[in-house]
Amino acid sequence: MKEAKAAELSFEADSPEATLLRRRLMSWYKEHARDLPWRGVDDPYRTWVSEVMLQQTRVVAVIDHYEQFLKKFPTLVALALAPESSVLAAWSGLGYYRRARMLHKAAKFILRERGGVLPMTSAELRTLPGVGDYTSAAIASIAFGESIAVVDGNVERVLLRVTGRDEEGTAAGKTFVQMQAAALVPKKKMTETSNAAGDHNQAMMELGATLCLPRTPLCLQCPLYSLCQTRGEHITPKRKSQRSLPAAYLLSLRKRGTLTEVLLERRANDASLMPGMYELPALPQDGVEGREPMLRLRHSITNTNYYVQVFAPRGPQDQALRRAIPAAKNDLFWIRTNRLQQQPLTGLTRKVLQRLDVMEVAPLRMPEDE
DNA sequence: AACCCGTGGTC
DNA sequence: TGACCAAGGGT
Numbered sequence: 001m002k003e004a005k006a007a008e009l010s011f012e013a014d015s016p017e018a019t020l021l022r023r024r025l026m027s028w029y030k031e032h033a034r035d036l037p038w039r040g041v042d043d044p045y046r047t048w049v050s051e052v053m054l055q056q057t058r059v060v061a062v063i064d065h066y067e068q069f070l071k072k073f074p075t076l077v078a079l080a081l082a083p084e085s086s087v088l089a090a091w092s093g094l095g096y097y098r099r100a101r102m103l104h105k106a107a108k109f110i111l112r113e114r115g116g117v118l119p120m121t122s123a124e125l126r127t128l129p130g131v132g133d134y135t136s137a138a139i140a141s142i143a144f145g146e147s148i149a150v151v152d153g154n155v156e157r158v159l160l161r162v163t164g165r166d167e168e169g170t171a172a173g174k175t176f177v178q179m180q181a182a183a184l185v186p187k188k189k190m191t192e193t194s195n196a197a198g199d200h201n202q203a204m205m206e207l208g209a210t211l212c213l214p215r216t217p218l219c220l221q222c223p224l225y226s227l228c229q230t231r232g233e234h235i236t237p238k239r240k241s242q243r244s245l246p247a248a249y250l251l252s253l254r255k256r257g258t259l260t261e262v263l264l265e266r267r268a269n270d271a272s273l274m275p276g277m278y279e280l281p282a283l284p285q286d287g288v289e290g291r292e293p294m295l296r297l298r299h300s301i302t303n304t305n306y307y308v309q310v311f312a313p314r315g316p317q318d319q320a321l322r323r324a325i326p327a328a329k330n331d332l333f334w335i336r337t338n339r340l341q342q343q344p345l346t347g348l349t350r351k352v353l354q355r356l357d358v359m360e361v362a363p364l365r366m367p368e369d370e
Numbered sequence: 371a372a373c374c375c376g377t378g379g380t381c
Numbered sequence: 382t383g384a385c386c387a388a389g390g391g392t
Contacts, residue, residue, distance in 0.1 A: 054388040061377070062388085095376025098391080132390045152388050171371090205388055214386075242384055273375070298382095301376055305383070347377060373392090380385085 008164045013183040028223035029203035044143035045076045080111035088344030102130030142198040145190020149181035150201040154208025164229030244305045249280035251312045261334040279349040287324035
């Protein structure tokens, strides 16, 4: 005897059901789309930057970096001509630093091989480093109006729920979602005033990001409620368990005339995590017993929650902390605090230095904008 | 295919 | 506190 199975739905291109979903989705999107800095920009370079930043990264974190990054690198050529360290510096705090390296590498390639003009098709975009299936489709549809479906984590969740499939994470589920997304994306060409495919793709993602949430979907507000087979049921795969670890760092400052310098350590180039980036020197846990930290904070890296303490020498003659750091290290540098914005700092180091007012927090807007 | 790469808000 | 996880890509 067969087990009872939930109803399933499958969309055919150009079917009445597909048309209905598109219409409901778009009319909802027109009213509820968030006003994000990269929405409505008419510059493929900016779309590219925003899409790379958004890979596995929360919108709020991207908002914090997007404007600063584009102020520093306003054009593809500006990015291509910049040193990699300054690109990493602008990326500091966003994580997945390989994205910044690949973005920079791709910009240099485009300047050298294509006269600085970004490719206009998903197929060509797909060949760039750091541009995969998702990002190539996103840029091609949003910036150039190509009728190609975007599939990200949001789209996958929305479509599995709407259709009632229970194949999360499987290869068959991936294929099914890709087919469904392709059947739903409008074929209409971009015009002067409208971009059907780009808007549809953004609307699918917007629905997943704001209503069709992983844990607690807001089904009663959903424009697809009457079409939806599950109305919220959704199984997610188990993830690796988290762990917690203590960590201690040294904050060492010195004066050079009117300037202040801070001691930083450069991570090894062959480190798997954040290679070549600068951070406060780490202190062994047993070297800080009984001392009072000047700052405590939590910092999460992948599957680890670090409970971080930052220590500073109590005076010029307090050598105990300095001695805790092996003297033989040749990767220690005194960095002027007014140059920290130009340094590729790890996210934790940037956060600590900003929190302790050693490093200025770059303003999001200029004062004259107020 | 499975694993690795960063981060921080939230509950 | 520990756990969850977000507009993925590369290997």
